[in-house]
Each structure stands twice: as C-alpha cells, then as structure tokens.
Amino acid sequence: MDAEAAVVGPLAEDLRVLNELSVVSEVDADAVGRAREHLEAARAILAEKTLDGPYGVRFTADGRQRSWGNAAVGLRNPIAPPLEFVKDDDGTVRADYFLRRGYEGPPGLTHGGISALILDQVLGYTATVNGCPGMTGTLTLRYRNPTPLGALHAEARVDRIEGIKAFVVGHISDGETVCVEAEGVFILPRWARERMAAEASAVTEAPAQD
Template identity: 50%
Template sequence: MNNETRVVDVDRGEAVFAPLTRSVQQLIDATIRTEVDEDTVVEARALIERATELLAAQQISGSFGVQPTTDGGTVAWGNVAIGLRNPVAPPLVLHDDADGSVYTDIDLGAAYEGPPGHVHGGVCALILDHMLGATAHQPGNPAFTGTLTVRYVRPTRLGRIHTEARVERHEGIKTFAVGHIADADGVVTVEAHGVFIRPGAR
C-alpha cells in the first residue's frame, strides 16, 4: 500500500512521464515481435537493465495509488486500465456521451494477445469492468464492482476496438450497468452486465 502521498503537478507529469510510458510500451511490443540475433538481445538487455537502475534510484514504496494534484483533482497513474505511468494500461481515455453513457476507442497490439491475432478474454473483461464502473461512479461516491458477467459473442481481433457502457438503473446502494466491445467493423464481440456497489448511497 502506498503511504507516500504527494501532490502531483499534472502538466509536468504528462510532459515527463507520458513519453516514458510510451517508450516502454514500444519496448514491450518490440520485445514480443523482435527477430534479432542473440548478441543484439544481450546488448539490448544490458541497456534495459541500466535504464531500470536509473529509474529505480529514487522511487515511492508500494503502489502509486490515488494522488492529489496541484489543481485540486486526483490522478491514478498506476491504474492498470487508465494509468498514464503504467505501460500495461492501454490506456483507456473515457468520453461522455450526451445520453450519459461513456465510450472509448483504443488500439490493442501484440501485448494484449490471447488467441492468435485476437485480444485476450481477460483483457476484454478488464476493459469492460472499468468502463461499467466509470458509469456507476458519482462525484464523491465511488462504486465498487459487486458482480461482472461477461459474454464472449465472438473473438475480438487485435487492433482498433470501440467500447461503450451505460447505467441501466439504481437500486439503493446498487448500480446496474451494461456495456460492450465492438471490433473495427462495428461488430459487437463482447457484452457485459455488472452490479456496482456505492457504499455512500442511500
């Protein structure tokens, strides 16, 4: 657990760390798909280990958590779905629609592969869990996943995908949300239904 909360300068963070994260994402992709010779791999590994030493020279303990920002907001840059500083995150950039739903369009490459040429089912579930959860959140009253039911309609090809989610209804502390993933052709590949708990709700 992160016990070193500090105030984050968002502009500086985006300028300094977003490019670093993109570089590591490119490294992950290159690591998966490279066909260079053994000597080149050894040379690259030495460079990576040196970069790790440089970055580890000063760091927080534990996870990044949720940090306050200088403009009065918060950031969760270590989050596996949306974290600006997490190279594993796609990351999801959510947009609000006029009808209250949320959506995002993202590109998933080799790092997210399950079946050959397709997105891993667990990655699809992760994305939908976050999307549905985002619709259930209310200012000052976060929602936590109670149940998530995922139906895999057909395989999701790697590449561009569209995801959207919306709230169906509220019942006391429970929010019921639905969503789906569609491929580049607009064909729905995964559907999800979730129940999210808002402890502060009445």
C-alpha cells in the same frame, strides 16, 4: 500535473512499444544481449528513487485526479492501453483504444482477460460519472465474437440504480461487430457510505460564516 505528465507519459509509451517488441522481435542472441544492457542501465536509473507502496489516487490543488498507476487508464502504467473516456450528454461513456500484439490470447486475437479488464474499468467509470460510484460486485461477460487486436471501441451506460447498487451494461466492438457484452453491478461499500455521511454531517454542523 501537466508538466509531470509530459515527462512520465512518453516513458510509459516507450515501455508499451518495448513490450510489443519483446514479443515479436526476431533479432539474434547478440542483439538481445545488447538490448538487455541498455535496459539494465535504464532500470538502474529509474530505481534511484521509488515509492514504498502503490501509486494510488492523487489529487491536485484544483481537484484534478491522477490514477496514473491504474492497469487500464494509468498514464504511467505501460500495461494500460491506456483508456481515455468521453461522456455523452445522455450519460453514455465511450472509449476508443488500440491494443498492440502484446495483448494476444488466441492467435491474432485479444486475450479474454484483457477484455474483462477494460470492461470492468469502463463500466465502473460510467457508474461513477453518473453519480452512483461503487466497487465491482459482479461482472458478467458474454463473448459474442472474436475480439481482434488493434483499434477497438468500448461503451457503457447505467441501466438502473437500486439503492446502493448501480447496474451498468456495455460492450466492446471492432467498430462494426459487437465482440464482448458485459453487465456489472457496482456497490458503494459501507466504509464509503460512512465517510460520506460523516462529511455531510460536518458540513451541516459547521457554524455559519459572517
């Protein structure tokens, strides 16, 4: 897993830089044409072998998880900033991240949909690592102040748990000012509950080992 990350991680980072350059570059038409020739060659190489479907979630033999196609945290996904989380002892989850100019919405500011993407991921992850995983049921945002591009901070905490629902609150700030507040409700779906119940039953019914 580490060896693969060392190969595909830099590729995604190169593509993030190219994405920003495609927005802000002011080179002439000839230079754009030459750049596209290089990109066509790269595209042909990468297309030699591809998955038939999405990347999904994968696990290593030691249980480590890879969500590398995820649009918010995916190591292989150039759309992702990507986010890297830190969990405090009290269950609070934090992420410091950087948004390049390709994430612009209002002039010079972060697109509101990007903030929603990030908060959905941060709040959902917070629910999961605090023992109450679920799918997003609702996500309510309050845009308090303009969100700049560049270095930003997100954090979240579980507010309460009601049965299969986890209520999580969080925000994005520029380090000093809260820009966006969010509350999300994450619900453990029926298929997940049924699978967990079946797995628990199998463990209970398994014969004792000598």
